[in-house]
Amino acid sequence: MKILGISAGTKNGRNDAMCKEALRAAKENGAEIEFIRLLDLDIKHCTGCTACVKAILGGKGNLCVFKDDFDWFLEKFYEADGIIFSIPIFEKGTAGIFRTIMDRFGPRMSRVHNLIADKLYKEGNGKEINPKFLEEKAVSYMALGGSEWITNVESEFSIHALTIMGKIINKEVFPWSTGIMVDDKRFEKAHEIGLNMVEAVKDIEKASYKSDKGVCPNCHSKNFYFPENSGAKAICCQCGIEGEVSLNNGIIEFNYSEDALGHAHTNLDGQIIHANDIKKNLISLFEDMKTDKYKERMAFYKDFIKESLPNK
Numbered sequence: 462m463k464i465l466g467i468s469a470g471t472k473n474g475r476n477d478a479m480c481k482e483a484l485r486a487a488k489e490n491g492a493e494i495e496f497i498r499l500l501d502l503d504i505k506h507c508t509g510c511t512a513c514v515k516a517i518l519g520g521k522g523n524l525c526v527f528k529d530d531f532d533w534f535l536e537k538f539y540e541a542d543g544i545i546f547s548i549p550i551f552e553k554g555t556a557g558i559f560r561t562i563m564d565r566f567g568p569r570m571s572r573v574h575n576l577i578a579d580k581l582y583k584e585g586n587g588k589e590i591n592p593k594f595l596e597e598k599a600v601s602y603m604a605l606g607g608s609e610w611i612t613n614v615e616s617e618f619s620i621h622a623l624t625i626m627g628k629i630i631n632k633e634v635f636p637w638s639t640g641i642m643v644d645d646k647r648f649e650k651a652h653e654i655g656l657n658m659v660e661a662v663k664d665i666e667k668a669s670y671k672s673d674k675g676v677c678p679n680c681h682s683k684n685f686y687f688p689e690n691s692g693a694k695a696i697c698c699q700c701g702i703e704g705e706v707s708l709n710n711g712i713i714e715f716n717y718s719e720d721a722l723g724h725a726h727t728n729l730d731g732q733i734i735h736a737n738d739i740k741k742n743l744i745s746l747f748e749d750m751k752t753d754k755y756k757e758r759m760a761f762y763k764d765f766i767k768e769s770l771p772n773k
């Protein structure tokens with residue numbers, strides 16, 4: 462059993478320490494452990510070139526145009542049975558390096574895209590996919606903030622888990638963490654997260670979510686989007702379910718239909734619907750690209766103004 466800890470904090474800072482505490486618990490309970498600091502790695506920003514989407518849905522395998530440390534990182538990620546992140550909160554959400562990681566996982570590491578590509582390979586129409594990319598991973602996330610400006614971070618963690626269809630075991634936010642190094646209770650929590658991960662990877666099928674229940678019964682989200690002039694209609698910012706919020710005996714409830722649940726981004730079916738929609742749109746884009754209107758408009762904006770660059 463291997464547990465990987467990933468920190469995006471400063472070297473030997475508070476995120477490193479909390480992550481290592483979770484790993485200490487894992488090691489004491491029989492796990493092999495490894496620790497990675499994201500800021501030690503050369504990981505470029507995704508440019509949105511979409512080469513990975515075209516390749517994976519077109520049977521050309523799992524690839525990215527960049528040759529940096531991300532492939533090494535993926536190897537470490539997928540050889541682990543369970544992964545525990547500790548990420549600083551920046552601007553109420555995750556630190557930029559985590560967002561970059563999320564983007565680089567993006568379409569390329571989407572488990573559904575890899576399952577579709579694996580099917581193509583097995584039908585003789587595509588390149589082989591690393592079988593590790595098809596497995597379910599147990600993931601836990603910790604976020605450390607210097608204040609209580611923390612409201613977007615859990616959502617971003619869940620969206621990372623959506624991509625890989627990972628099973629979230631813990632998702633814990635530690636606001637006002639400046640004094641965390643002398644706070645036994647919060648280190649005990651990190652320890653518990655390590656223990657929970659060990660238990661989870663022993664039987665991932667039976668493993669279950671151990672943190673706050675939240676409001677969305679499907680994904681435990683506390684973040685909702687309210688479309689304009691739509692009454693109590695709400696969209697869960699994490700799993701995308703459309704439903705209604707209400708207040709019952711002082712408790713906020715989020716209710717939705719069975720059909721809405723079927724479209725949830727956390728479900729295989731919901732993700733397949735999304736992947737097929739993307740494929741349809743790509744096919745339509747390729748048709749647009751052949752038209753004069755597309756070519757003329759592209760040429761107009763290319764020549765309209767050139768980008769400014771710093772003098773080097």
Ligand SMILES: Cc1cc2nc3c(=O)[nH]c(=O)nc-3n(C[C@H](O)[C@H](O)[C@H](O)COP(=O)(O)O)c2cc1C
Pocket residue numbers: 469470471472474475476477548549550551552553554605606607608609610611636637638
């Ligand atoms: C650019 C920047 C933005 C930050 N924004 C927030 C924030 O919105 N909310 C918050 O609670 N803490 C915020 N912080 C505090 C960090 O979360 C805190 O410094 C970090 O968790 C410390 O981790 P470390 O000791 O592992 O480096 C911010 C810090 C920086 C440097």
